[in-house]
Amino acid sequence: MRDQWYVQNGNRVAGPFSRRQLAALAQQGKLKPHNLIRNGQQGEWQPVSGVSGLLPAGRPGPSPNEKSGTPEKPSAEPSPTLSPIMLVGLIGGAVFLSTAATAVVCVMLLTRPSGDENPGQPPPVVEDSAPEPESESFLPQPERERNDVTAAPAEPAAGPAQAPAPARVAAAPAEPASPNVTAEKTRPAEKQKPLAKPPAKVVTEVQPLLPPIPEEKVAISDAEIRKFERGVKLERRAVHACARYEVFAQSFAFTPEQQTEIDSTLDEWKKRSEADLYRLGSDWVPREEVVAAEQSAEQLIQRAVALIEVGNFDGCIEQLEDANRENPNGIKAPFLLGLIWSLPFAGLNGPDNAEKYFRVVLLRHPNHPAALNSMALAQIKQGDHNAAFRNLEEAASLADVCPEVVQNLGRFIRLAESGRIKTTSATLRRYSDLYSELIATKRGPEFNDRLGWLHMLPVFPTAEREESAETSAAHVGKGGEKLVPMFSGSGFVVAPGYVMTNRHVAVDENLGVADTIGIPDPANPKNELHGTVVAVSDEVDLALIHFPKLTAKPLPLHPQKIDLASDVLILGFPRGDVLGTGMKATQGVITGLPDATRQGELGRYYIFDATSDQGNSGGPVFDRTGRVVGVLTFLYREGASIVSQGVVSQGIDAELSGGVTSESAHAFANQHIARFAEQAAPDAAKFDDWAQLTRSVSPSVFRLTVYYRAGLPQLQVAADLGQVKRSAMEDYTCPRCNGGSRLPCPQRGCQRGEVSVKYFDSKVIGVGTNRTVMRVPRYRKERCPRCEGKASLDCPDCVIGIDTTLLR
Ligand SMILES: [Zn+2]
Ligand SMILES: [Zn+2]
Structure with a gap:
């Protein structure tokens, strides 16, 4: 815990910083001689000028390139951390405190692949504390109350109506009490430190996890470079894109031609990063522009929805476009x-258009289960059953519970078996296999032949969801807003x-902080208790969730680090889709202790040789005495590819897990739960065996x-006005x-109700004795006897387009 410096900034405290980072801040002129700093959270406050080696020799001028020497600490470790770009991140309040973070492919263990390779690089914590009116400029002054605990600037997505956590929770089912109740019961209330700092410490921006720069550099193909660059361009913030590109630029042995290209691209990224630009489509613009675009789009969407309600679908489509x-x-x-192009209430039925728009959704937000499922339906309507299958399969792999996918597979199978959908037996078998697998693993109820195709309620990213926070109260009562289970963890x-878990379980990179988190009620496992995310760590991958009604006994955190090669047991709920939703245990030893030479955030974690998988995230790791020594966080996967989804990674010849130490977990809990530290140190218990x-x-x-709240409440209301009372998300199209x-x-x-009828004419050819009579074919149009001139027949399977088997 040495070398963890905190800086007073107004009435906040920022940190921890390493000494090197402080020196760099001072060098940048961001830290002045009179600023107060302390070593460790309990250290004495002292002015920067009182700590030798921090202030630059000369003026506090900005010269990031030349490090002024420090007497006792010769600049033995010229830190890659302190490049100007990294500092932009730091100044922006966010991040890159450590050098390139993680190693190897580090797969976060949420049950869901998307974006999990980025567990996030912690920004320094800025906590409310010691009042000190003076404010320095090196940390941004928070403009939003909601962010009062993070120095991170609000992400581009953050809309104007920032709902504090309690408001969100109001929308959650069965969420009664305020966060304070439990503790008031258990402890005398003399020391009125708030139990948890409600509104949640909302992290709205997840930092990219930077891989380490390899010691041995290998060549890379132009194609791989392009692939990486495409990935980087998808970052939402130039600062992050640039940081990733910087690491990339140092990670390979480039040819001279490649190097020239790389250098110029890096320059471009540095410029964007210095201007703190954000991505809008494929353009890089100031954040205000992104916010303005979001707001004006939201207004158009509101207008469009109003038009649906009066049945003006042409107008609606125009506004939405x-x-x-x-x-x-x-x-x-x-x-x-x-x-609108899919569902029957608009009467449009344009599966090709529908597919086009769902494809747009997936381009902007890959791995969106609702869009994958809906796109599959559009493809089935167009006869592309194999593409549809792949999308259904992917949707099922992303969504923990997916009754819609199960229903759609079942419906496809039923229609194919009855000959109403023409497909090959191989395709039908793939649908049947997936259906059986999903039923076996209880991912949804069995196919109901009284139901049509089902679309999933979509969940939208933070910026596009905030709007409904204001109106949610009005809609919840109507059952318009539903909570959609998106992910699971331990x-x-x-x-x-x-309950403690990982930050990456409680906060999704795209969707923001979970609206509520459910656990089985120990008193009645058929019920679920719902909790609120009350704190999210910026330093390590941890979050705290408060369940007012939970009475289960707390597990003791081990107060110290434990020895290398100690036995450990991991409990958790990996891969419910394959392994079932029961608890799973794996055992192993501590393979690696926290180690500063492992770069970045992961340097603070344990490594275990026990295996784990998606869904283990946030699960406890026990020692032989039943104390929690760590919180499972990530997985080193065997033999990774060099460039995957824009993340450069190296292979490793073992499958290892990693997790936050109980020390860090203790510090985090202590920060947010009143009197946590006063709890008696846990006794080591004796157990015969695991x-x-x-x-x-x-x-x-x-x-x-x-869970996340689903969007589209208004659409649901609009569809209820339709002719048949049905779920808005049910597609009962024939x-x-x-x-x-x-x-x-x-x-x-x-053709157009006419058929050509062939007849023969007699024709006389030639003159005189050469005259012959020939039969010449002729055609005439007649009314088609089959359709009686209408060119089409009534569909035998439906009434006005509604599948007759679904008529009620
Ligand atoms: Zn006809
Ligand atoms: Zn029909």
Whole structure:
């Protein structure tokens, strides 16, 4: 815990910083001689000038390149951390405090692949404390109350109506009490430190995890460079893109031609980064422009929804298309367009258009289960059953529970078996296999033949969701807003009513902080208790969730680091989709202690040789005495590719897990739970074996289901006004005619209701004795007997486009 410096900044405290980082800040002129700093959270405050070696020799001028020597600490470690670019990150309040963070492919263990390779680089904590009116400029002054604990600038997405956490929770089912109740019961209330700092310490921007620069550099192909560059361009913030590109630029042995290209691209990124630009579509613009685009798109969307309510679908589509152009980052407008071209209430039935818009959603937000599922339906309507299958399969792999996918697979199978959908037996088998697998793993109820195709309620990213925070109260009552289970993870009780898990379980890079998190109610496993995310660490991958009604016993955190090669046991809920949702245990030893030479955030973590998988995230790691020594966080995966999704990585010949130490977990809990530190140090218990230990601790280990509020409440209301009372997300369009209720006339040669009839004419050719009579073929148009001139027949499977098997 040495060399963890905190800096007073106004009435906040920033840190921890390493000494090197402080020196760099001083060098930049961001830290003045009179600023107060302390070493460790309990250290004495002292002026910067009182600590030798921090202030530059000369003026506090900005010369990032030349490091002024420090007498006692010769600049033995010229730090890659302190490049100007990294400092931009730092000044922006966010991040890159450590050098390139992690190693190897580090897969976060949420049950869901998307974006999990970025567990996030912590910004320094800025906590409320010691009042000191003077404010220095090296940390941004927070403009938003909601962010009062993070120095991180609000991300581009943050809309104007920032809902504090309690407001969100109001929308969650079964969430009664305020966060204070449990502790007031258990402890005398003399020391009125708030139990948890409510509104959640909302992290709205997840930092990219930077891989280390390899010691041995290998060549890289032009194609791989381009692939990496494409990935970098998808970052939302230039500062992050630039940081990643910087590491990339140092990680390979480039050819001279490549080097020239790389250098110029890096220059470009540095310029964007210095200007702190954000991505809007493929342009890089100031943040205000992104916010303005989001706001104007949101207005257009509101207008569009109002038009749906009066049945003006042409007008609605026009507004949504404008919104789609206005905010090229958004997915709400294209998603709505896709639905309008899919769902029967608009009477449009344009699966090709629907597919186009769902594709837009997926370009902007890959791995969106609702868009994948809906796109598959559009593809089924167009006869592209294999593409549809791949999308359904992917949607199922992303969504923890996916009744819609199960229903759609079942419906496809039923229609194919009855000959109403024509497909090959191989395709049908793939659908059947996936269906059986999902049913076996309880991912949804069995196919219901009284139901049509089902679209999933979509969840939108923070910026496009905030709007509904204001209106949510109005809609919740109507059942318009639903919570959608998106991900799952593991967690354990750390204090009465508090569950600890990983930050990356509680906060999604794209969707923001979870709206609520569910655990099975120990008193009645059929029920779920719902909790609120009350704190998120900026330093390590941890979050705290408060469950007012949870009475399970807290598990003791081990007060110290434990020895290398100590036995450990991991409990958690990996891969519910494959392994079932019951608890799983794996055992191993501590393979690696926290180690500063492992770069970045991961230098603070343990490494275990016990295996783990997605869904283990946030699960406790026990020693032989039943104390929690760590919180499982990531996985080193064997043999990784060099460039994957824009992340450069190196292979490793073992499968290892890693996790936050109990020391860090203790410090974090102590910061947010009143009197946490006063709890008696846990006694080491004696257990005969792991099984006995597991029986003892498992009632305090939970599988977490992470919920987000679904969007589109208004659309739902609009659809309820439709002719038949049905779920707005049910597509009961007849699969034979795609809702048109007419089929093209099957009569051979029938064109616009007419068929050509062949007849022969006699013709006399030649003169005199050469005259012959020839039979010449002629054609005449006649009314088609099959369709009686209508060119089409009534579809036998539906009434006005509604599948007859679904009529009620
Ligand atoms: Zn039909
Ligand atoms: Zn005909």
